[in-house]
Amino acid sequence: MAAITLTVNNKQYKIDVDPQMPLLWAIRDFVGLKGTKFGCGMAQCGACTVLMDGNPVRSCSTPVTAAANKKISTIEGLSDSIEHPVQQAWIEFQVPQCGYCQSGQIMTAVAFLKKNPNPTEEQIDAAMQGNLCRCGTYPRIRKAVKRAAELMKAKPF
Amino acid sequence: MRTTLSRRRFLRLSSFTGAGLIIGLNGVDGKAFGQLVNLSNDAELVGVTPFVLIDPKGGITIYNTKPELGQGTFQSIPSLIAEELDLTLDLVTIRQSGGQIELGADQFSGGSASIRTSYTKYRKVGAAAREMLVTAASQAWGVPAQECITENGKVLHKASNRSATYQELAAAAAKLEVPKDPKLKDPSQFILLGKRIKRPDIPLKSNGTAVFGIDVEVPGMLYASIERCPVFGGKLISFDDAAAKKVKGVQQVITCERLIGKYRFEGVAVLADNYWASVQGRKALKVKWDYQGYEKFSLTAYEQQLRELAKSEGVVDHTKGDFDKAFAEAPTKLEAFYETPMVSHSPMEPMNCLAHWKENNQIEIWTSTQVPFSIKNSFSKEYKVKPEDITVHVQFNGGGFGRRLYPDYVHEAVQLSKKAGKPVKAIWTREDDTQQGPFRPMTFSAFKGALDANKKPVAFQHKVVSPSIGAATNPNYDKTKTDGGMTEGISEQAYEIPNMKNLYVHADMHVPLAAWRAVTSTTLAFSHECFLDEMAVKAGADPMAFRLSMLDSKQSDTKRLLEKLKEVSNWDKPLPAGWGRGVAQWEFFAGLAGNVVEVSKKGDGIKIEKVYAVIDLGTLVNPDMVEAQVEGAIVMAITAAIKNGIRIENGKTIQSNFHNNPILKITETPPIEVFILAEGGEKIKGVGEPGLPPLAPALCNAIFAATGKRIRRLPFDINKI
Numbered sequence: 035m036a037a038i039t040l041t042v043n044n045k046q047y048k049i050d051v052d053p054q055m056p057l058l059w060a061i062r063d064f065v066g067l068k069g070t071k072f073g074c075g076m077a078q079c080g081a082c083t084v085l086m087d088g089n090p091v092r093s094c095s096t097p098v099t100a101a102a103n104k105k106i107s108t109i110e111g112l113s114d115s116i117e118h119p120v121q122q123a124w125i126e127f128q129v130p131q132c133g134y135c136q137s138g139q140i141m142t143a144v145a146f147l148k149k150n151p152n153p154t155e156e157q158i159d160a161a162m163q164g165n166l167c168r169c170g171t172y173p174r175i176r177k178a179v180k181r182a183a184e185l186m187k188a189k190p191f
Numbered sequence: 192m193r194t195t196l197s198r199r200r201f202l203r204l205s206s207f208t209g210a211g212l213i214i215g216l217n218g219v220d221g222k223a224f225g226q227l228v229n230l231s232n233d234a235e236l237v238g239v240t241p242f243v244l245i246d247p248k249g250g251i252t253i254y255n256t257k258p259e260l261g262q263g264t265f266q267s268i269p270s271l272i273a274e275e276l277d278l279t280l281d282l283v284t285i286r287q288s289g290g291q292i293e294l295g296a297d298q299f300s301g302g303s304a305s306i307r308t309s310y311t312k313y314r315k316v317g318a319a320a321r322e323m324l325v326t327a328a329s330q331a332w333g334v335p336a337q338e339c340i341t342e343n344g345k346v347l348h349k350a351s352n353r354s355a356t357y358q359e360l361a362a363a364a365a366k367l368e369v370p371k372d373p374k375l376k377d378p379s380q381f382i383l384l385g386k387r388i389k390r391p392d393i394p395l396k397s398n399g400t401a402v403f404g405i406d407v408e409v410p411g412m413l414y415a416s417i418e419r420c421p422v423f424g425g426k427l428i429s430f431d432d433a434a435a436k437k438v439k440g441v442q443q444v445i446t447c448e449r450l451i452g453k454y455r456f457e458g459v460a461v462l463a464d465n466y467w468a469s470v471q472g473r474k475a476l477k478v479k480w481d482y483q484g485y486e487k488f489s490l491t492a493y494e495q496q497l498r499e500l501a502k503s504e505g506v507v508d509h510t511k512g513d514f515d516k517a518f519a520e521a522p523t524k525l526e527a528f529y530e531t532p533m534v535s536h537s538p539m540e541p542m543n544c545l546a547h548w549k550e551n552n553q554i555e556i557w558t559s560t561q562v563p564f565s566i567k568n569s570f571s572k573e574y575k576v577k578p579e580d581i582t583v584h585v586q587f588n589g590g591g592f593g594r595r596l597y598p599d600y601v602h603e604a605v606q607l608s609k610k611a612g613k614p615v616k617a618i619w620t621r622e623d624d625t626q627q628g629p630f631r632p633m634t635f636s637a638f639k640g641a642l643d644a645n646k647k648p649v650a651f652q653h654k655v656v657s658p659s660i661g662a663a664t665n666p667n668y669d670k671t672k673t674d675g676g677m678t679e680g681i682s683e684q685a686y687e688i689p690n691m692k693n694l695y696v697h698a699d700m701h702v703p704l705a706a707w708r709a710v711t712s713t714t715l716a717f718s719h720e721c722f723l724d725e726m727a728v729k730a731g732a733d734p735m736a737f738r739l740s741m742l743d744s745k746q747s748d749t750k751r752l753l754e755k756l757k758e759v760s761n762w763d764k765p766l767p768a769g770w771g772r773g774v775a776q777w778e779f780f781a782g783l784a785g786n787v788v789e790v791s792k793k794g795d796g797i798k799i800e801k802v803y804a805v806i807d808l809g810t811l812v813n814p815d816m817v818e819a820q821v822e823g824a825i826v827m828a829i830t831a832a833i834k835n836g837i838r839i840e841n842g843k844t845i846q847s848n849f850h851n852n853p854i855l856k857i858t859e860t861p862p863i864e865v866f867i868l869a870e871g872g873e874k875i876k877g878v879g880e881p882g883l884p885p886l887a888p889a890l891c892n893a894i895f896a897a898t899g900k901r902i903r904r905l906p907f908d909i910n911k912i
Contacts, residue, residue, distance in 0.1 A: 035439065052439065052467060059467045063414075068406035069399020071589070073539050074621040078849035081539055109399035116398045124397040128389060128815055131261030131823055133396030134403060134539040134589030163858045166849060168539050168590050169261045170826025172857040174819070 038102050040065060043111025049098075057101045058082045058093040061108060069109040069137045073166070080165030083138035084108050090145040109137035112144065119185035120144050123178040131169035139165045143179050153183055211361040214320050214369060215241040227319050231365030242316045243272055245324075245361040251276075251344065252284045256298045257305040258561050259287070259392060260591035261823075262879045263816040264305050266390045268313060270383045270812060275317030275376055276324075276357075277341040279383070280391055289583045290563025298564035300588075301596055301706070303781035303877025306812055310875050311375075318373035320364075327363035328355055378871055385871075387815040392587065404559030404586040405543045405618060412545065412614035413442055414466040415607050416473040419449065419458040419627055422842035423702045424485040427457040427478070434475035435461050440468030444476070447606040450573070451599035451629060451703045452664035460607050466618055485701060486842040494530070497635045497698055501528065501656045505694035508655075508673040509682030514692035517650035521641030525729050528637050529718030530904040532836030533630040535852060536707055540589020541624045544604035547614035553580045554605060555614075559588040561595040569598075570605065592827070593706040597629060625852050626844040630837050631707030632658045632700065634677065636718035638725075646730040648741060650690040653681045653719055658700030660710075670697045679711040680779035680884075681719055685749035686741035702839065708827060709880035712779045716884030717832075717891070717905060720775035724892045725901065734892060735762050735774050751868065752776055752785050752807050759866050760787035760803040767791070770800065773892025777884035782876035783807040784821065786889035790897050796910035797894055799829070799861040806867055806881055809874030817878050818865040824882030825863050830855040832887040833909045 036053040039046055042065050049064040061070050061084065070093060073081030077092035084093045085107040112118045116125070120143050123129075130136045139162065146153070146161040153161070158179045167175070213230040230241060244252040253272050257264035269285045290298055297308060321341055328346035329336040332353055339348050347354045378385065395401035420427070432444035443462040448455050461472035518524065544558040554576060560566060563583045571578040588595055600619060607615040619627075634657040641650040661676050662668040673695040682693050707713060727737035735757055742750040753776060756762070766772060769792040776785030784806040790797045804821050811817055834853050838845045846852035865882075891902040900912055 051465075052471070055467045059465065063465050063467075067399070068402070071403075071539070072405065072541065072618070074849050076621075076848055076850065079539065079621075112398065116394050121394075121397045125389065125393050128393055128819065130393055130396035131263075131819060132259075132539065132588060132590045133261065133392065133401050136396050137399050140397065159858045163856045166539070166854055166856065168537055168592070168827070168854055170823035170855070170860070171819070172826060172855075172860040173822050173863055175857060176860075 036099065038098055040098070040101055040106060041104070042067065042106045043108060051098055053097065053099045055098045056094050057084070057096045057098050057106070060098040061093060061106070067108050067110050071134055071137055073135065078166070079135070080138040080142060081135045083141045083165065085141055085145055088145060088148065090142050107141070109141060112140070118144070119189070119191050120147065120178070120182040122185055123182035126181060127174045127178040129171050129174040129178050131171055135165060135167045139167065139175055143182060147179070147183055147186060151183060151186060153179065155180070211247045211358070212245040212320065212323065212364045213241045214243050214316060227316060227369045229365065229367065229369045242313070243276070243320050245320070245357050247358050247361045249358070250284050251278065251282060251357060252286055254286050254288045256288045258300045258563065258585050258588055260300055260561065260588040260595070262300065262305070262820060263390060263813060264300060265392045266388065267306055267812040267816065268309065270388070271310060271313035272317035274381060274383045275314050276321045277382065278344055280388070282344045285391060287585045288563070289585055290567045296564055299562045299596070300591065301561055301593070303879040303881065307875045307877050310810065314375055315373055318375050319369050322370045322373045323364040323367045324357055324360045326367055327360045331355070331363060384812055386813070388813055390816070401587050403540050403589045404545070404557060405540055405589070407545050407557040407584070407586060409545065409547060409614045412616055413462040413464060413611060414469045415460045415462050415604070415615050415617040416466070416469040416620065417447065417458040417460040417603060417617060417623070418473050418476050418478055419456060419623065420480045421626070422480065422482040422485050423488070423628070423839070424842070425480040425482045427459065428481050429479045430459045431477040434477070435472040438463070438468055438472040438475055440464045441472040443611055444472070445607060445610045447603045447610070449599045450602045451597055453666045454703055458603065460603070460617065462607065462611055462615060470620070482842060488701070488839060488842045490839040497656050498528070500696050500698055501635060501637045501654065503696055505654055505696035506671065506673045508678045508693040508695050510692045512690035514650050514652055514690045517690035518639055518641045518652070521649055522644055523642040523646070523729060524639070525725060526637070526639050527722055527725055527903060528635070529721065530635050531633050531714035531717060532906055533633050534707065534831050534836050535625055535630055535846070536592045536594035536705070537624065537852065537854060538588070538590025538592055538594055541621055542594070542600035542619040543617060544601045545614060545616040546601065546604035546608040548605060548609035552576055553582070555582045555584070556601060556605065557584040557586060558601055559586050559595060560598060560601065561588065561591045562598060566598050566601055573602070574605065592708040593710070597705055621849070622847045625847050628844070629663070629703035629705030631713065632660060632704045634711060634714040634718070636715065638718070638722040640722065640726045642726065642730050646732065648688045648726055651688045652692050652694070654694040654696065655681065655715065656696040656698060658698050658704060660704045660706055662697070663700070663704035677711055679715060680777060681715055683778055684719070685747045685778065686723070686738070687744060688741060708824070709781065709883040712777055712884040713828070713831060714905070716775065716777040717887040720777065720885065720888035721891050721901070721903070724773070724888070724895065738774065738776070748783055748807050749776055749778055752783060752805050755805045755866060755868060756785050756787050756803060759805065759864070762787065769897065771893045771895070771897025773889045773894070773896055775885040775888035775892060777881070779884070782878070782881035784881040784885055786825070786885040788886070788889040788893040790890070790893040792897055795912070796908070797897065797912050799890065802861050802863045802886070804863060804865045804882060806865070806878070808867060808869045808876050808878065810871050811867065811869045811878070814867055814869070817867055820878050821865045821882035822863050824880065825886050826855050826860055828883045828886035829859070829890070832890060832905055832907070834906055836906050
């Protein structure tokens with residue numbers, strides 16, 4: 035067991051866990067934030083995507099110890115009332131179906147648009163290709179990421 | 192079965208403050224849709240379930256009876272009721288029903304059935320409530336009811352400038368009889384139905400607050416991870432849990448039984464105070480299995496058996512005219528054999544269930560499921576408890592696709608909680624989900640077709656060779672008869688061919704099999720519509736014209752659909768060199784849709800350039816939701832056509848996770864354009880499934896058009912044609 039301090043959405047959480055525990059389960063079961071999802075456990079689907087110092091990581095395959103002293107952002111920390119441009123675009127295009135993968139999709143899109151505010155369609159596809167969606171919402175994800183980029187230009191978040 | 196819900200219990204569940212209007216159903220023995228009744232003043236709510244509830248001191252609650260899997264019932268079912276009450280959904284609290292026995296057996300999500308079977312009956316619920324509220328207002332004001340209108344949750348009498356909210360009128364309305372035949376709105380007056388209304392669950396799914404089964408916690412619960420036999424059909428001999436119990440956090444190691452279809456498989460569960468510990472404990476288990484000889488099972492060998500079985504006559508599924516004679520005498524004949532794989536459902540949310548078997552033998556269940564009614568009904572029998580002592584809290588489903596029609600994972604959690612004496616949340620790993628089934632079965636198909644001297648189709652035969660979903664679930668399955676579940680749709684196509692004889696050959700299988708989105712149509716449409724293309728080629732005809740020529744004599748939905756596809760895809764417009772286009776349609780129990788697919792040669796492979804889809808609905812609830820369902824169905828169908836499928840060797844599933852059982856990525860998703868045929872009226876067809884079957888045949892027909900290569904086996908490698 036190891037006592038670890040996690041900084042999640044600018045709040046500090048002291049937890050005592052197996053140092054090998056993936057960040058995903060620390061976030062879900064010890065920090066208590068359930069928006070980050072378990073999909074595969076081997077960094078294949080992206081449902082567990084969170085941001086670590088602004089970069090998207092697969093929390094299911096990141097040991098919790100690697101997250102100590104880093105700033106973790108999860109879907110819950112994105113905005114207070116769903117006003118982040120990516121969330122707004124997700125609503126505008128009615129992207130989610132079952133919704134299970136969408137926290138990961140949104141976090142990947144957020145990190146991507148920060149680095150590339152003027153993406154082409156090919157760049158959007160390349161950035162989003164690690165996030166799987168069994169419902170097949172890809173056509174709408176494409177449109178929504180593009181739209182979010184426009185929204186962010188008008189009103190930087 | 193009549194059951195008693197105490198009023199107190201019901202009111203606590205709904206936070207109802209009393210003296211309001213509640214409309215629901217009387218006892219219906221869990222089968223038919225019962226009589227609508229006024230429940231407001233019942234001392235005891237006997238055998239009834241509310242649909243709409245207007246609380247004088249609170250809000251308006253509408254119940255959704257169809258679990259939300261992504262198909263949009265969380266909006267569409269409440270909209271049917273709200274529409275007739277002239278309520279927009281922002282004025283309503285939507286609650287998910289929990290499989291109450293009284294509500295009836297149709298309390299499930301499957302078969303693309305939600306709207307096509309509920310459209311009018313739920314509108315009547317809303318219309319009845321509205322009529323009662325209007326009557327209450329007209330009596331209070333002494334004005335004719337027909338002078339009153341409703342909008343925004345109020346009854347208005349404009350001539351006298353009076354208005355009252357539904358909440359203010361609820362107590363008076365509660366004293367009235369429920370009208371037997373309430374007047375339904377004219378569709379021209381709709382504010383919700385048929386409109387592109389934003390779904391109320393989308394914001395929750397965009398900020399992480401939507402609660403899925405896997406997200407529920409209760410105090411004192413343990414987490415479980417379950418080791419099951421890697422060989423289908425194996426039995427537990429013994430296990431050594433010494434090392435597992437040394438893992439910090441592990442509390443108990445106990446067995447449970449997985450009930451799936453007609454099978455019962457024993458597993459060993461490691462219960463711990465967090466999920467990670469339960470998984471580590473499970474890895475430390477030493478389990479001995481008796482494989483019962485099933486370790487010799489090879490899917491490759493099984494497929495060879497199917498090819499051999501195809502030579503047997505089979506049982507007749509459908510006949511028309513005299514196929515044997517027409518085929519024997521025809522000047523032009525062709526035969527072909529098609530093969531398809533087993534596939535997994537792989538919803539993004541792995542199977543999971545939280546169950547609490549309490550000391551008083553009441554069972555509380557929190558899970559993602561498509562079948563809350565069936566859980567209450569069947570678990571009551573299995574565990575010898577009263578149905579009303581089983582409470583199912585249906586959460587948002589992280590995908591279903593047919594997988595969550597089977598509550599095997601719920602059985603495991605319920606048993607573990609009983610044995611452990613605590614609430615237990617069992618979570619499957621992705622490997623469990625991929626390897627343990629149930630799977631969509633494969634179908635192999637032998638075809639015979641014949642053309643007359645004028646190159647018109649005169650004889651057609653589709654012989655299906657397959658294991659059976661029915662046989663996997665029903666211990667009394669009759670192998671001597673045809674199996675409508677496995678010949679789904681092959682005798683329902685509108686094409687007029689004078690002589691047909693469709694056949695079924697059953698093959699035994701010991702692996703759990705299941706319905707998968709669009710069920711057997713997902714494999715049979717591929718072979719059927721590709722073989723029709725082969726006939727068109729043999730006839731020297733354009734594949735679209737060939738199909739339409741078989742629909743000449745009368746108007747049909749299929750004809751209309753193909754004509755629409757022809758128009759929207761610019762079928763007759765030449766394509767660039769190296770491109771090809773293909774068409775396919777499929778009609779089956781769930782509905783009717785068709786695709787035109789355009790492909791181009793790219794290196795050694797093929798690129799899908801564009802998919803045009805037309806779905807035939809008649810009447811619909813939300814066109815945006817329909818488009819989303821068709822887009823998603825096409826993505827799922829492309830995965831099933833070109834990705835691995837499930838292979839079983841040495842009795843074990845080879846695939847384990849998304850790296851070797853991949854699903855389509857955004858980079859592989861072609862542009863998709865969806866067109867909806869919906870002229871209104873009585874006809875209502877399904878939405879969730881019909882978009883899927885036509886994709887694979889339209890794609891393979893397009894590949895033939897582009898390359899001359901006929902694909903007769905799925906899956907295929909699209910990068911190497």
